[in-house]
Amino acid sequence: MKRALASQWLAARGWKPFAFQREVWRHVAAGRSGLLHASTGAGKTYAVWLGIVQAVAGEASGTAPGLRVLWITPMRALASDTAKALAEPLSDLLPAWSLGLRTGDTPSAERARQDRRLPQVLVTTPESLSLLLSRENARAELGGVSHVVVDEWHELLGSKRGVQVQLALARLRVWNPALVSWGLSATLGDMALAAQALCGPGSEPARVQGKVHKDLVIDTLLPPDPGRHAWAGHLGAQMQQPVAEEIARSGTTLVFTNVRSQAEIWYQLLLQARPDWAGEIALHHGSLDRATRDWVEDGLKQGRLKAVVATSSLDLGVDFLPVERVLQIGSAKAVARMLQRAGRSGHAPGRRSRLTLVPTNALELVEAAAVRRAMRAGQLESREPPDKPLDVLVQHLVTLALGGGFHEDAVFEEVRAAYSYRQLTREEFDWAMAFCARGGQSLTAYPDYHRIARDEEGLWRVPDRGIARRHRMGIGTIVSDANLQVKYVGGATLGTMEEGFIARLRPGDCFYFAGRLLEFVRLREMVAYVRRPTRSKGTVPTWQGSKMALSAQMGRAVLEVMQLAADGRFPDPELKAARPMLQTQARLSRLPTPDTLLVESLRSREGQHVFIHPFAGRHVHLGLASLLAWRLARERPNTFSLSVNDYGFELLAAEPFALDDLLAGRLFEDGELLHDVLASLNASEMARRRFREIARIAGLVFTGYPGQPRSARQLQASSGLFYEVFRKWDAGNLLITQAEREVLGQELEITRLAATLARMRVQRIEHVGLATASPLSLPLMVERFREKLTTEQLSERLDRMLRAMEAESTR
Structure with missing residues (x-):
């Protein structure tokens, strides 16, 4: 009878369940965890929710003491809508059960009511769930949870917030090995990986693909x-x-x-x-x-x-x-x-x-x-979970110590049951434990960093109420992006720009910003000091603001469409509209394809231009441009201006240079790649900046009390001090290692950069000497001109270049 509840509820509203919804209901009834992937608006919420309601509706009294179901959402704004969607079936099918919201926006009066008695169903966020785990009676309150749903799992999967969810689920599974957990998503490229990350390594989660005819x-x-x-x-x-x-x-x-x-x-x-x-x-x-x-x-x-x-x-x-x-x-x-x-x-x-x-x-x-x-074709981007971030582990260990305490051997096995930590070694875990207990080698003398201690029963707990309060206020892994002020040394403020751009520069490097060529002098806290250069030197990147980068999947798809145009086929309305531009590119140069790497060169009054078009996205192109400029200048000193977009990059050399190594592909070799990438960019400063985020998550720096937040400048000063102390006195500090790894993996995208170089090595290089800018090279020049020229000057310059392009293309 209870298996018909969901169908009956839908039928009362004139709806019929889809096949994928019935499949989810069967898995939930069998106590099986899994992942549901279906298009937005197809009925994912009711697929899992009605399955859970059916599964628990057979309890003898129809009531259950304490919290039974957790619904985790990545955004506070979604929590209210989700609660409304869950409330109607709940009130009809399980009227004795209550439902509540607990996020950062929940009023204090409602929190107080929940503290006295949690509802049977709670809609919450990863951060609020971690706060619940930090309560002394966490096991009594959460040990009865039988079902967990993680909504929009794709949004969390590739971030530290997703790792936070993995660790919370690992704890709940210790308390209830029969826990059923389900993830919901509409946009996943690798369902198997996403399901494993949610349900834990070694598990056999169900994977349900919701196929509903939806135009x-x-x-x-x-x-x-x-x-x-x-x-x-x-x-x-x-x-x-x-x-x-x-x-x-x-x-x-x-x-x-x-x-x-x-x-x-x-x-x-x-x-x-x-x-x-x-x-x-x-x-x-x-x-x-x-x-x-x-x-x-x-x-x-x-x-x-x-x-x-x-x-x-x-x-x-x-x-x-x-x-x-x-x-x-x-x-x-x-x-x-x-x-x-x-x-x-x-x-x-x-x-x-x-x-x-x-x-x-x-x-x-x-x-x-x-x-x-x-x-x-269903070609969606995959998302990779972070690999054993130790800052999140350190935060979680203190959370568990607050939440009733723990035995370290048991927690080591528990943490390894979270996908991101499946390869965590005992040495790494012991280091994290020692860091929580004593602050590592360099902070032993400071009691504020002795956050956990073993009690008489052998449990690790937090012995200090002040430390406990500060930790609870700092739980979470969301760190906002920071902007830096750009100021003349001893003079006026020019504006603000993204920290990630400035962190790549070395003192003496020049860059264009606000229509001026500036020389970077130094970085102090959250201020970048600059001056007017006497001459440009080194590489000269152009600031382009924070823009989304082309994904690898999109880059491949665009090149495949370019192949159609190269073959003279324009089957799509968009290709027909773009045909004049594509044909002009083909006449003046070549069209890039999946099998070819287009390299264009041009001489102008500015110097020697080289345009390379890998279609790998602006972030990878910035790394490639810096790498190739550094390798070229290593052989013969030169000044390079760099410009990048999602389709390619420009190297503008003040002095002519031979293209032999470039056209032979020797500059694309991956030997000494890591060394050359680190040498071409200011990776140590980037790691210092990245360490601010790690220090905040690991609890080394405190963001402040309500109404008294600490500024980004204060946080950077504090984390920078820790960074220097650890580098000097604690060389084995794994948080420093993590900062360097995250810079390489996330900011420099070293894996994708290496993969792009590998692709470039096997592609056939097609070199075209341009008489005038081509449709693909012109945007790279415009990106550089925007910061150098006024709007009027840019318009005049473009008019001249376009007239030259038109004249050349009609010959």
Whole structure:
């Protein structure tokens, strides 16, 4: 009888369960954990939730003391919507059970009620779950949890927050070995890996692929005149009116952009095009205050708003049923992100989801065709869980010591049951224990870093109430990005820029910012001091702001579409629109393909230009450009200006140099790759900056009490001091090693860089000496000019270059 509960509940609403929902119900009834992968709006929530309700409904009294089900969501904003979705079936099928919310936004009065008695079902976040684990009676409160659901698992999987979830689940499984855990996702490239990471190494989780017929329309708003050119943003202005007309013809529309500044610009563009929409269109991004975002989200749910311009702040799971379509301004740069955003429209089974791409340059027309082909083929990006981050482990050990204490041998085995720590050695674990107990070799004399101690019963506990309070206030792994002030030495402030860019520079390096060539002098706390250089020297990168990078999957898809054009085939509407640009590229140079590496060279009054087009994304290209410039200058001193975009990079040499080593592929060798990458970039300063995040998570630095937060400058000063002390007096400190590893893996993407070099070595190099800039090389020059020239000067320079390109292409 109880197995029919879910079907009966759906039938009462005129719905029939899908096959994948029934499959999930069977697995949950059998006590099996797993992962459900299905498109957004297909019914994932009810698949798992109704299965859990059925599984627990057979209890004799229909009630259960204490907490039984945890529903973990990655965002506070999702928690309220999730609770509403769970509440209706719960009240109908298990009326004796209660449901509660516990996030950072939960009012203190509600927290106090929960402290007296937790509900049977709790919707929470990874951070709030860790706080529950830190309570002295954690086992009594959480030991009865029988089911855990992790929503939007793809969002957590590749981050330290996902590791935090893994460790929490490992603890809950110790208390209840029969624990059933399920992950939900719509955009995973490797289901097997994602399921193992959730359910633990050695487990055999069920993997359910939800196949529901749901119309997904991906089309492109074609510009009236794409032209032969492809520099970033050149189509933006002419797309203003077409976008406004599309919104006018549609119901509620979400307009996604990739960065906040672009969202602000498009919000103003729409108001300029339609002043009568004031009050009917809104803006949503993470820098807006919570009350404003709540107002916008409520307006979307109620259908009061005509359109909302948003960033990734609206990417995830909040259900906005009135939304009929999504417009994506520019490329979303990843297949999974595009699919996620498409699912924001028609967010219900049987409704059509539609996403319309709005290109901002002609190359994004090619990306549009590529992403649609990749989505149809199910080619999504994979996400790799972090490999044994010791800062998260140190935080977790102190959490467990607060949550009733632990025996170290048992916890070692428990931690190794979390996927990210499956290869943790006993030596690494013992180091983490010693670091928690004594602060490592260099902090032994400071009681504040003696955070855990063994009691009379042999349990490791936190003996100091002040340490306990500070730890609970610092639980979590979310660390906000920092911006640095750029100031003249002894003079005026020029502005702010991302820390990651400045951290790559060495004193003496020059770069372009705010229309000026600047020489980097020093970095003190959160201020980068610069001066006007007497001459440019070394490599000269151009600051480009924080932009999403093309994923490896998207890069391959774009090259495959380029192959079609190279073969003279233009089957997609986007390729037909991009045909003038692609044909101009073919006439002036070549079209890159999966099997060829296009290298273009050009002489100008500026010097010798070399353009290389691997299509590996801007982050990899910055590493490649720095590496190749360093290798070239090692043989013969030279000054290189660097420019990168998602499709390639430019090396501009002040002095001519021979291309032999480059064209023979010798510069692409991976021998001494790590040494050369570290030498070409200021990796030690990058590691110092990365250590601030690690120090915060590991509890070395305290972010401050409520109302008295410590500034980023104070945190950097404190963590920088620890970094120097550890390097000098504690050479074996594994947190230093972790900082260096994370810089290589995450900021320099050394694995992807090495893979790109390997691909470049086997590709056939096609070298073209250009008479004038090509459609692929011009955007790289424009990126460099933007910071050097005023808008008027840039316009004049572009006019001259475009006239030259037109003349050359029509010969």
